[in-house]
Amino acid sequence: MLFYGFIIVGLVTVASTCAIIFLLDKRQNDAKIINMAGMQRALSQKITKNIYVSQLNESKPNVLSEDAKQFMLVHNAFLNGDTALNISKLENKEADSILNTINVYQKNIYHLATLSKSQIPSSNELNALKIWEGKFLAGMDEIVHRLELDASNKIKKIQYFSTVLGFATLTFSIILFVFFIKPIFSGVKTLNEEKKMQKDRLKSILENTPNAIWSVDTNFVLLAHNSAFTDFLRDTHTKPIGIGESLEAEIPMQSKKQYYKAFNGQSFRRDIALTNVDGNVIHSELYFNPIYNQKGEVTGCSIYKNDITERVRIFENLKKSEESLKEAQEIGNIGNWDFDVESERIIWSNQLYKVFGQDEETFKTDFENLLSIIHPDDRQAFQDDVTMCLERKKEHDIIYRVISKEKEIRYVHGKGIAFFKEDGTPFRMIGTTQNVTEREEIKQKLIAQYNELQNFVYIISHNVRSPIATLQALTYIFDEKNTEVNSQVIENIRTTVNALDQTIIDLNTALNLQDISELDFTQVDLKGVLSDIELLMAKQISESKAKIITDLSEAPTLPGIKSYYTNILYNLINNAISYRSEKRTPIIKISTRKNEAGEFVIRVSDNGMGMNLNNEKRKKIFDMYGRLSGKTQGKGMGLYLVKTQVSVMNGSINVESKPDEGSIFTINLKNKTLSELLVTS
Known part of the structure; x- marks a missing residue:
């Protein structure tokens, strides 16, 4: 749009300039004609005077014939234009009409001025000479007057075009500023403000997470960190380290290998176990990611630490109680499952096949097959609940219907939790599913009867x-x-x-x-x-x-x-x-x-x-x-x-x-x- 605007104002400028130049050329030509008209007027008076003098002396002055030639040359230039004199033909119709009118008087004067010595003008011609001169002079004065009026109009047109050009340029400049330049400045200001806001948001995110985050260059100099990193150093008996200081002396040789691995451009995860100042073992997972410059060169790495102590504790407890859980599942008609989010594969306990009424040997336990045995009316609700668990970290808790291989409809109650990587990506879900068919059928019958009774009583x-x-x-x-x-x-x-x-x-x-x-x-x-x-x-x-x-x-x-x-x-x-x-x-x-x-x-x-x-x-x-x-x-x-x-x-x-x-x-x-x-x- 800005480009087209410049094109338009350029075209307007060129057109206006051409019009001004054209009018100036015409004005210059008219000025030459006015100047030569004055010379022609004086020349006609000189020729008339010399004709009378020649009659008194009975001899013609030598300049009379030369003046007569010049007189005719200029007059013809007025009529037809003359490149030698750099004069164009009169374009003013009124002046051209007057010139044609006085043409006969000019020719009569020229005729008397060019008679040979043997030719003597008649008394009538001499008597009419004064009249011809007067009418010729009056005609030339009128031509000059007309040309001066035309020149004045041309000057007004030049002024008009100059005004239009100036106004158009000013208007376009204002429009250009209001609609293009000003928004650009505003956009730059907004971008700077947004950049500052993004920086503040990033700082807020870093400080509001309970997980330690830090980054170092390839010389192990600390580049940035959040307050959780400071707490991490204190909990692990490490002296405080500020930005710009080196971590190298505090990092064990075995751990340095992980940093070097990241310096070589690899992103990876590593689990560690450390004893804090209270003597408790803290389990954490570390995410190493290389940092690149604009040339694609590794200049350092960032580390994200996630505390997984509770998760490890749960896993250990689950492992210890596996046999007890198996017995409890059989008694409670409940099974457990382990869902790998990325591969969509699900590991079922033996009892879970019985809960769903499926053959352990033939049924493939993945998410797609699980959806296929869920009742069509409950399928979307189940998917929505799983999505809430994976995307919003809500607990998986839903009662839904499934269809067994014998086409029997069963009610099951699923509960579970999801696990996430440091970047928030879910990678695993675990949980239980219990057969609650009998309980749900009784519950629904009671609810239906209760609702009917309530409606009846209150409507009455x-x-x-x-x-x-x-x-x-x-x-x-x-x-x-x-x-x-x-x-x-x-x-x-x-x-x-x-x-x-x-x-x-x-x-x-x-x-x-x-x-x-x-x-x-x-x-x-x-x-x-x-x-x-x-x-x-x-x-x-x-x-x-x-x-x-x-x-x-x-x-x-x-x-x-x-x-x-x-x-x-x-x-x-x-x-x-x-x-x-x-x-x-x-x-x-x-x-x-x-x-x-x-x-x-x-x-x-x-x-x-x-x-x-x-x-x-x-x-x-x-x-x-x-x-x-x-x-x-x-x-x-x-x-x-x-x-x-x-x-x-x-x-x-x-x-x-x-x-x-x-x-x-x-x-x-x-x-x-x-x-x-x-x-x-």
Whole structure:
């Protein structure tokens, strides 16, 4: 871009300069013509005077014929141009027209001036000579005037082009500075700052690691180190050594060989065992790496020390307890494994083949084959857990399903830890896997039964309370003496009882989700659902004077389970009324639509008290017993049930809220087929 900018300004400069030079050349030519026009004017006067003198003396002056030739030569140069005189033809149309007009007077004067001695001009010619001279002089004056005006215009054009050129150059210079030069300076400044930040980060990394790091040149002079290296020297009875001092005297001959090996360009790892000042044996692994200069020459080496005492202790304990472990594995139906990350080979204990239900002779124990016997639905979760262990150094702990060679599904519980090199690269994992099939099956049955019981109890508590309250209110209205009122009351009781009966039927359906079939999955009319809810909540709506505004035009019906939609909207409306603001009439807006992703969206908003939500609180209100506020008597189950039922219908629910403004609940339901919903469930 910068190159093209220079090209553009160069072209503008050249073009403007050429235009200026062209105008200057024209101006110079016009100046010559104006100068010669003055000479031509004086010459015409001289010739006229000499013609009169020749008539009085009856002899022609010698200069008359020479002046006449010069007079004609210049006049022809004006008409046609003359290279000898370095004059171009007049380009001013007005001046050229005047020159053609006075051409006849010039020729008449020239004619009289070039008559031979024997030829005598007539009296008429002599009388007209003065007139011809006057008109010729007037014409030449007008030509000079026109040329001077043209020259003035050319000077203005030169000034214009000079101004344009200067402005363009200034503008380009400003643009060049703002958009190119200034960013370059800023970039250089940013690079310097980034370089400093990188240096600070590197220093922070070196100082924050508990492992000793140091580097030396080929003469064993200490170049750099962190504080952990100083601690390492103190723990091993070595005197303190500063940067620029030699380590050679402190390094045993056997260890020097390792340094020389690195000086020869080799990177390697070595395990050592040293006794510290407390008399404890410290096991460490040292990583040697050569340091190169820009020419590729080795100038020293860096050493990274990692304390592996705990690891060695674990290995030793494992070795001592190997036989005991084998017996314990058989009793606990548990096996252990050792995973080589780089080769992806896994060593299994004998018992582990029995845990996985595989043949010890035929099954190849590598990571790929292990994945092949894991249940497809659990395979990704297992891979993610292993990745977390290797990349984030988290403990491997997961329960997953495997398929034995007899196609039997078993639940197993895997636990393990990973080991890393000094550069953070994982190279090994070890752990155990236990057969927990019986325990998991019992656990899942208990959880399923517990969840069904909890849902039943709390849904009954939420969805039956309002109809009962309505029935209670109707009994108070009942008047034995007023037949007309009693008829309306009995009709309302009948309607409420029917709605209550339908609610119980729907709840029974909701608690048996595992029995859903295509016949149970229907297009639910939300308008009808809302009508039922308004009837169930007639008392709350009336007492709170709440206004419910609906817009179901974009999606009047949604696929799913009617009882779930009833419970979801019931709880959201009930919350909006329960947490209404005392400052204003409750307004509840319910709308449906279909978003760009093809999902159905239900939006329920209110102008109630609102909540001051953060991420933790936003999540907590959907938990079991989660409470929006301490100002009401609710058990905190409503939103938990809402979230559970939305999830069952393959959806999600989110909430946004501001104190004293209100809340907005947004439900997104994926537009899937029944089969997809059942698989998700």
